Amino acid sequence: MSKKAKIETLDNVTIRFAGDSGDGMQLSGGRFTQTSAIMGNDLSTLPDFPAEIRAPAGSLAGVSSFQIHFSSQEIHTPGENPDVLVAMNPAALKAHLKDLTPGGTLIINKNAFTTKNLKLAGYESDPTEDGSLEDYYSAHFIEMSKLVNLACEGIDLAPKLIDRTKNLCALGVLFWIYDRPLEPTIDWLNKKFKSKPDIVDANVKALHAGYNYADTAEIFTTKYIVNKAKLPAGKYRNINGTLATCLGLLTAVEKSNLSLTFAGYPITPASNILHTLANWKRFGVKTYQAEDEIAGIGAALGASYGGSLGVTASSGPGIALKGEFLGLAIITELPLVVINVQRGGPSTGLPTKTEQSDLFQAVYGRNGEAPMPVIAASTPGDCYYTAYEACRIAVKYMTPVMMLSDGYLVNGSEPWIIPNPDDLNDFDAEFVKENLTDEQYLPYKRNEETLARGWAIPGTKGLEHRIGGIEKQDVTGNVNYDSDNHEKMVQIRARKIANIANELPPTEVFGKKEGDLLILSWGSTHGTCKSATESLLSENLKVAHVSIRWISPLPNDLKDILSNYKNVLIPEINTGQFRQIIRAEFLVDAIGLNEVQGKPLGASTIVAKAKEIINER
Amino acid sequence: MSKKAKIETLDNVTIRFAGDSGDGMQLSGGRFTQTSAIMGNDLSTLPDFPAEIRAPAGSLAGVSSFQIHFSSQEIHTPGENPDVLVAMNPAALKAHLKDLTPGGTLIINKNAFTTKNLKLAGYESDPTEDGSLEDYYSAHFIEMSKLVNLACEGIDLAPKLIDRTKNLCALGVLFWIYDRPLEPTIDWLNKKFKSKPDIVDANVKALHAGYNYADTAEIFTTKYIVNKAKLPAGKYRNINGTLATCLGLLTAVEKSNLSLTFAGYPITPASNILHTLANWKRFGVKTYQAEDEIAGIGAALGASYGGSLGVTASSGPGIALKGEFLGLAIITELPLVVINVQRGGPSTGLPTKTEQSDLFQAVYGRNGEAPMPVIAASTPGDCYYTAYEACRIAVKYMTPVMMLSDGYLVNGSEPWIIPNPDDLNDFDAEFVKENLTDEQYLPYKRNEETLARGWAIPGTKGLEHRIGGIEKQDVTGNVNYDSDNHEKMVQIRARKIANIANELPPTEVFGKKEGDLLILSWGSTHGTCKSATESLLSENLKVAHVSIRWISPLPNDLKDILSNYKNVLIPEINTGQFRQIIRAEFLVDAIGLNEVQGKPLGASTIVAKAKEIINER
Amino acid sequence: MSDKPLLKKADFQSDQAIRWCPGCGDYAILAQTQKTFPQITEDKENTVFVSGIGCSSRFPYYMNTYGFHTIHGRAPTIASGLKIANPDLSVWLVTGDGDGLSIGGNHMIHLLRRNFDINIMLFNNRIYGLTKGQYSPTSEQGKVTYSTPMGSLDYPFKPTKLALGAEASFVAKTIDKELKHLQAMILRANEHKGTSFIEIYQNCNIFNDGAFAKLTDRDTKEEQLLRLEHGKPLIFGIEKDKGIYLDGTTPKVVKIGDEYSIDDIVVHDEEDRFIGDMLANFTESEEFPEPVGVLYCKERPTYDSLMSAQMDESQKGSKSSKGLNELLNAGDTWEVK
Amino acid sequence: MSDKPLLKKADFQSDQAIRWCPGCGDYAILAQTQKTFPQITEDKENTVFVSGIGCSSRFPYYMNTYGFHTIHGRAPTIASGLKIANPDLSVWLVTGDGDGLSIGGNHMIHLLRRNFDINIMLFNNRIYGLTKGQYSPTSEQGKVTYSTPMGSLDYPFKPTKLALGAEASFVAKTIDKELKHLQAMILRANEHKGTSFIEIYQNCNIFNDGAFAKLTDRDTKEEQLLRLEHGKPLIFGIEKDKGIYLDGTTPKVVKIGDEYSIDDIVVHDEEDRFIGDMLANFTESEEFPEPVGVLYCKERPTYDSLMSAQMDESQKGSKSSKGLNELLNAGDTWEVK
Ligand SMILES: Cc1ncc(C[n+]2csc(CCOP(=O)(O)OP(=O)(O)O)c2C)c(N)n1
Ligand SMILES: Cc1ncc(C[n+]2csc(CCOP(=O)(O)OP(=O)(O)O)c2C)c(N)n1
Ligand code: SF4
C-alpha cells in the first residue's frame, strides 16, 4: 500500500501546532515532544495559550498553539519561525501564518474552513480555495474531520467526541513525515484513558488514519529523518519549568531536613506552582491559598519564623503587593523564597505572555536600604537548580531570596537529565538549640563567616525573644533608634548579601575567552543567546556567551570577564534593565538588544545584531 | 541694674533646644526662629521628635529637640554641631552633649537634675555637680523652675502649669545673649492664649525672668550680635516643608482651575499633609482618609479619572503598597501625584528619622516597563515649587508623578519669599470636549507634542469609553494582546516620559563652570552640599554644586555638565542610590559620600571628602 | 425623568466582542443590565461601571457607558474616589467572589460602612473563573479544585451576612437565571441612596457548573427559594405552604396548616436589621430556604452627601477665590528690602 | 497541666522598658495578661505573641514569650503561617482598631472564617494612637480629629458584628478597666479551639480620653453594661431590674416588674448565632445596653486541625522518604548512553 517516499535527513525541525483552544493542540504537541525525546532528539518546546478562558470557538482570541523544536544536535530554544505549521482552523492559520518559514510546510484541516469560521477569522475568501497559499508554501489541505469520522465508524461515541480526535489525526500525519513510531502515543492513550476504552479506540484509529493518509496519499513525497542527538549520557525525562521549580523546592527541604510551606494566591502564570505543590502533601508539603498576595507572603514568612521553609510565588502585580513584607523579612532576617514568574506588564498588561521586565522590581523595588539576593533561572530544567539554590541561600544567610522565572520558562519544556540530589551543594539547616542557662538569648548574634543570625524558632526553651520591623540593636535585636547603630545595621545587612558572591562558582564562559563581543544574558534568554553564539562561533567570530544566574550579588569574576571583550551585548525582553545594572556596576558601555513582544527573542536577531556590532565598532 | 556686657559680632550661630517631650522645646525653638526671621537673619531649622507618643517623662526615649541655625549670611542647612545646647533635663543633656561644639555654651535647667531624672538618663553622678562639664564647655546651671516659680508668684495657676513656663525662661536667657527683642514673642503669646490671660501672664513673666537673669547674673559676660543677612528683597515668611507642599498643590489647582482630591492613610512623617489639607475645605480641597494606602492611591486615581486632580502621600512602607496601582495609573495614563515623605528604612525602620533611601523604589519599584517621572524637593520651601511642578507635569503628560520629600524637609523650616503664583510656569488643564458626532471617541489618540492622551471625564456626552490595566491598542484603547502593539505602547509610554526632559530649564551650576570636582546632589542634601561648596569655593578650590530636581527624566544638559569636572561626588543619606543611577546613565565613576544615620549630612564631612578627592586624584 | 427620548437596550451595548465562555451566567446578567438601564438613566454618559479583575470584571467593556476595568480587588477604591470627585455620577461596581471578597474584602467592607452612593453587583460563582478554577471564599468547605486536590479547608463567607456585619444599608440577593428578579434588584439598588450590595448567584459552567442547580432547576427551585417581599410573610414552597416561624429567638421552618397559621409566620420588614441578620444566616444552610430579594434596606446619610454638606458648610462666608493668597501670606511675615 | 512548677506573673514580664503614655489603658491589659498566663501555660516557650503596628501592637515586646511585631495590619497573615508551620504553638494576636480593622480588615475577616486556633485581642480605643490621633473605623461619626477637623463622615464598624458577619466562632467583648472580666475573657479565649476574637475597649488618655467613660464610671456603668452569662437572662441595671425582651422579631429593653417578669427576658445562649447577632447590634446604641462577655461561642473544626488531618491522610500508605526520587523519575523517561 505504502508508496515509496524519498528520505532526507535534517538537523533541525520546528513544528507549530495551532488550532482552537478546544482542538487539543497542547496534547498533540506534548505527544510529539515525548516521542521525539524517546527517539533521542534534543528538543525544546513552547506552548502559547489564549488570554481568555474559553474564547468563542473559531475566533482569533481563542487560538492556542504549541511549538516544538527538535534536532540531532544540542539546541537551546523552541525555535523561531516554524518549518511546519499545523493549522486546525482559519483563525489558527490567520494568527500564525506570518511566522511560517517561506516555503515551509502547511498542514491544514480543510473541514474547518467553513464560511462561519472564515468569517470569524476575518478571511474574505477561502485561502484553501483561492490559491493564495500554494505559491508560497508547501500547502496540504486534509479533510481531517472526515478522515476521523470514517476511521471511527462503528465506535459508540458522540459525534462531537469523535470529531475531537482530529488532533491525533494531525499528529499521525506528522509522525509519518518525520518517521516517528506510534507506539509511545498508543501506550500513553491506553494509560490515560484506561477506564474509557472507546475513547482510546477512537484516538488510536484517528492517529492511524492520519499516519496512513500521509503514507498513502500522493501529497507527501518525502520523509524526513532527524537523527538522535549526541546528548550527555544519563536518564532523561521531559520537564517544564513549573515542575522543575517544585522539584527544586522539594529537593531543598529533603536535603536539609526542613519542611516546606508554600503560601500564595493564584495568578497567571504562577498558579501552577501552587497546584503542583498542593498535590504533594504526602511528601510533607503544606500549601495554603491565601486571601491575597500580601497574606501569601505573610503566611510564608510566618511559617519560616516557625521553622518551616516559607515559599511564595506570584507574578508582577502580585509581587508588587509583596514589597512591604520583603522589607520585614530583610530586617527580621528570616529565610524566605519569593518566586516571580514574570509576565508582560505594566499593570495587568499581557497576563499570558512572557517578559523579563520585573528585574528592576526584584533588585530595587523596596523602601529603604533593602538588599536581597536575586537569582534567575535560565531554562525550564534549570528552574530546578535555581529553586534549590534560592532555598539554600535563604537558609544559610537568613534572608529572603527572589527567584526570577517567566511565562516561557514555566510553560516551556526540555529534555532533562534526572538529577541526583546527592550531587547538589550541601544544604545544612540548623535551628538554635535550647538554652538552659540564665543568659538572655541574643537573637542578632551572627555567624562570623556568613553574618547570618541564628534561626531560633518558637517552641524552643530559653530562646524567648522579640523581633520586628523597627531597627534592631546589633547583637541584642532590641528596638533601637540610634544613628550609629542604624548605620551599622544597614552596612551589616548589605555586607551579608554582598558576601554571597564569595561562594559562587566561577562564571562559565561559552566561546572565546577574549574577543570582539560578549553576549551577556540573564534568565530565559539564555537559550537564544547560546544558539546565537554557537552560530557566530561557527562563522569563526570571536564571541562568547555568559549567562548570569545570580543578579544580586553579581559574581566577583564578572568584572574581569567583561574586560576581555571589545563589546558587550545584552539581549533582554525588556527595555534594558539588566543593561542598566551592568552599566552602573562596571561602567561598561553595554549595548542592548531589546524586544518587548511578549515572546522569546529570536536567535537570528541576536546574530544579526552581533555581526553589526563586530563590523561597525 | 544691668551689668555691662561685652558685645561681639558673630556670622553664624547654631542653637539646639533639648528637653523632655513635655518641656515645650518645639515652642521655644519656634519663637526663637520667628524672632530671628523678623530681625532679618537667614535661618534654617530642624526639629527632632521622639519615636514614642509619650515616652516616660525624663527618659532618653522622650527627649525632643529643635535646632536653629541663624546667620548674617545666606545659609542652607540647620547647622551641624550646635554652638549652644539648652538642656532642660539630664536625658536631654545625655542625648545631645556629644554633638555640642567643643567649648560651646551649655545652658542647663539645674532644677531638673534630680536623683530620679539622673538615674533615668543613666548618669552615675550629677554632671552639674561633679565638674565634668566645666572643663570642656562654658556651662551655665540655671534654676529655671525656681526662677519661674518666683516670677509667677501671685498668679492663680496650678503649680504644674507654672512649671511648664520654664521653656520661656530658657528662651529669655537666649534672647538676652543674642540680643533679640521680646515683643514678638509677647505679641504671639497674647494672640495664642487670648482667652487665657493667666497663661499669658505666666509665660511673659517667665520670659522676662530668663532675660533678666541673664542680664543680671554674673555668669554671662558677653552678648552676641548676629546681624541682618543680605537676603533677596521680598516679603518673607517662615515655612516648613509640609505647608509648602500643601500650598504648592493648592496653587497648582487654582492656576489650572482644577479641583484637588487628596486621599491618603496616616503615616509618620507624611500625615501632616493630610491634616493640613483637611483644613482647607473652604478652598474646595477634598480630603479622604482611606482604610489603607492602597485605597488611598485608588481613591486618588478614581478622583483623577473623574476629573479632579488626585494626590496621595505616604512614606516608605505605605509607598510600597501603592506600587501595583502606579502600574495601573501608568497604563491608563491618568494624572496623579504621589508624594513620598521618606523616612529611615527598611521596613518600619526609623519612622521618625529622615533618609533618602526610597529613591530606587521611586524610580524602579514597579513590575513591567513602568516609566514614571520622579521629582525631588531640595529645601522645605522648595517643596512648594516641586509640588506645583509635579501637578503640572502629571496633568500635561497624563501620567502619575512621584514627588520625593523626606522627614527633614517636611519638619524643617526656612525663611521663604512668598511667591506670586502668576510667576510660575503656565498650567493649563483641559478636559476633552463633548462629542456630538457619531464617531467613536478614541481615548488613546495623543497630543503630538507631549504624547499625552486626552483627559476625557465621565459625565461628558459622546466620550463613553472603557479603560483598564490590560495592554491597550494604540489610538483606540481597546484591549489588545498583539506583540507589535505591545512593543509600540511600551515605547510610547517610555518616550512620553523621556520627552519631559525637553522642557526642563537649563541646569543651574553653582560655582566653577569646570574644574576638579562637581558635587551632585538630589533632594534634601541640597543645603548641605551648597554650604560645603561655598566653603570650598572660599578656599579657591575649583568646585561646583549641581542640585537635581528631576530624577526621571534627568535633564538633557547633565551629561555635558558632568564632563566638565575631573571628579563627581554624590553625597546621599543612603548607600549610593543616585550614584548608581548616574553611573548607569552616564558611565561616570562618581564617588559616593554616604551616611545612613537618620539625620541630615554635615557640610564639614562633605568639605573634608571633597578635599581628599581633589588632593588624591 | 425628563421627556428626552428613552434609550434602548442596544444603546447600552458596546462594540467590543464578548469573551466569556459560551454558556456562562455572566451573559444573562449583562443582558438584564442592558435591558434595565433605559429605565435607570436617559444620559448614558453619567453612568460609570467600575470593576476589578476576574471574568465578571470584564463586564464594563461590554456596557456602552464609561467603564474602568481596574486591578484585582481594588474597584471599590476607584469607585469611592470617583464619587468624591463627582457625586453626580451613577457609579456601578461589578466584582466577583474572589475579586470582591478575597483580595478585595477590606475595600468592600469599608465601602459598605461608609455608604457611598454606589451600586455593587457581586457575581458569586463560588470559584475563581479567570485563573482557571481555584476555590474562592464562598466555595463550600471540602471543595476539590486545582489548589485543593483533597478539598478546601476554609469555612466560606455568606456574602450577605458579611455585608450586614459591615453595616451595609442595602443588601439583596438574586440569581443569574431569575431574569425578572435580577432586573428588579438592579432597579431597587439604583433607587437606594447609599451603597447597594446585590449578590448574584452566577453559574460558571466551566469550573463550577451546577453550583446553584437546586436553586435554578425548574422542578426544585420553588421548594428552595425564599422570595422576600417587604411586608409579606416569609413563606415558600411550590404550594406556598411553608414559612419561617420564630420559636423564642430561634427561627424554624414550619408547615402552614394545622399547627401554624399564616399569622404565626414572620413578616418581612426590610428595615429591620434583626430580620436581615436572620435571613443572611439562612444562606446555603441545610435547614432553611435560600432567601432571594431585598434582605435589608434602610437609608442613612451617604458619605458623598455628608461630604458635600461639609464642603458647602466650609465655604459659607469665606470666598475661595481669595484663598490662596490668604494662605500664602498667613502667619508672621516680614519684608526684606 | 502537669506537675511542673507554676510560672508567675513576673515570668511573663520581659526586660524591655514599656513605652506607652503614662495612664494608657494598655498597661492594664498587659498586666492582666501577664497575671493570667500562669493559668494558661507552664511552658512559656510555646507561646507566641504576634502583632501589627500601633501603640497596642508594641505589646509583644513586653511579654517574656516569643514575640513578633510585624507590619501594619498584617499580623493575621504571619500568625496563620506560624500556625500552619507549627500547630502546637499557642498563638496570640494583638492588634488595634486601626491595625486590625482598617488596613488589616481583610486578613482579620479571613482569619475568622478560616478559624485557625489563634486568640485575637483587639484593643479598641477608637482612635489611631501611634500616628497621633486620627479617627479610626470605630470612631463615632462626626469625630473631630487632625484628619477630620469638621468631623468624620464614616459610619463606624461594630467590631463584634463584623466578626460575626465573618463567621467568627468565638466573639467576646471586655474593657481595660474591668480587670477580672478581662482575665476571664482571656481564659475563655484560650479554652476555645478556633479563632477567638476579644474586643477590648481601651482608653487612650492622650488622643481619645474618656471614650468609654460611661462604661467605666463607677456610678453609671452598671446602668450601661449588659453582662452576659451563658444560660442566664439578659438583665442589667444597678438593681438588675432591666432586661431584654423580644417583641416579635424586635428586641426591646423592658423593666422587670409588673408588665414583664424575669421569664419574659431572653436567656443568653452562647451557641445561638441569632442571639449573637442581636447582641452585636446593641453596640454603642442609644437604645440598648452595651454587652460585655461572650456574645457567641460555638466550636467547629479549626483550619489547623483540618490541615493536620489532610496531611495525615495523605501520608497513609505512601512513605515520604522515597518521595523525592519517585517524583524526579515520574512520567516518561529514557536513557541516553
Ligand atoms: C494582584 C493580582 N492577583 C491575582 C490576580 C489573578 N486573578 C485574576 S482574577 C482572579 C480571581 C477571579 O475570581 P472572581 O473574582 O471570583 O472572578 P470570576 O473570574 O470568578 O468571575 C485572580 C486570582 C491578579 N490579576 N492580580
Ligand atoms: C503600611 C503602614 N501604613 C501606616 C502606618 C502608620 N501607622 C502606624 S500605627 C497606625 C494606626 C494605629 O492605630 P491602632 O491600630 O488603632 O493602634 P493604636 O495606636 O491606637 O493602639 C498607623 C496608621 C504604618 N506603620 N505602616
Ligand atoms: S470561566 Fe466560568 S465565569 Fe469565567 S467566563 Fe467561563 S464560564 Fe464564565
Ligand code: SF4
Ligand atoms: S497614644 Fe494613646 S493608645 Fe498610644 S500609648 Fe498613648 S495613651 Fe496609649
Ligand SMILES: [Mg+2]
Ligand atoms: Mg468567581
Ligand SMILES: [Mg+2]
Ligand atoms: Mg487604636
